[in-house]
Amino acid sequence: MTILNMLSFGLLIAAFVLAFARMIRDPRREHRILALDRVVAVDLMSTLSIGLMILYAAVTGQTVFFDVAITLAFIAFLGTTAFARYLEKGKK
């Protein structure tokens, strides 16, 4: 692994830490808006994990992670859409 790959891994992990910190902070708002904030952070974390998988696949040469990244992209989109829909419409 070269120095540029190490720097890329470090940047992605720092980004993961920042998104996680946004997810767990600010507990004093009205709860629907707070949940939306957390959904934004979780969406970013899913995109970041897709990026980490692809970087790992390129570094180690294991091409299986491309399939996992495709599946994760599907599931993350479904999760975000479901959260947004039910937070907009309520219990109806």
Next chain:
Amino acid sequence: MNLLSEILMFIGAFFMFVAALGVFRMPDIYMRLHANTKSATFGVLFLVSGAAWHFWEIAIVMRAIIIVIFIFATAPVAAHMLGRAAYFAKAPVWKGTLSDDMKDKYDPKTHELAGIQKNHKPTTAKSKRDKQDD
């Protein structure tokens, strides 16, 4: 591993870090959505093209193209749904925000544009279903 793919992947990782920094630091949920959607999808584009250049086989390149197309198609949809939910939940905007073009244009109960409902009644399947629910 050649240098071009490393540089491409580093650019992608940098843009994803910028997206996370924006999500962490921006004062307002709409600004956070903006940072999340644009910068993170741009970072995914560079990361995936760097990895595809590294392998350079037809199966891997097709998978990379599928990932990029899928993320570029779904990220705006997800961001639009989140922003709409935040707008109807009356999420507070940053104190320096100057204008809100959508103010008083939405019906607060049906979540549809008020001007459309005055002129003609929509008869799509969705509105019929909503009326049955009421």
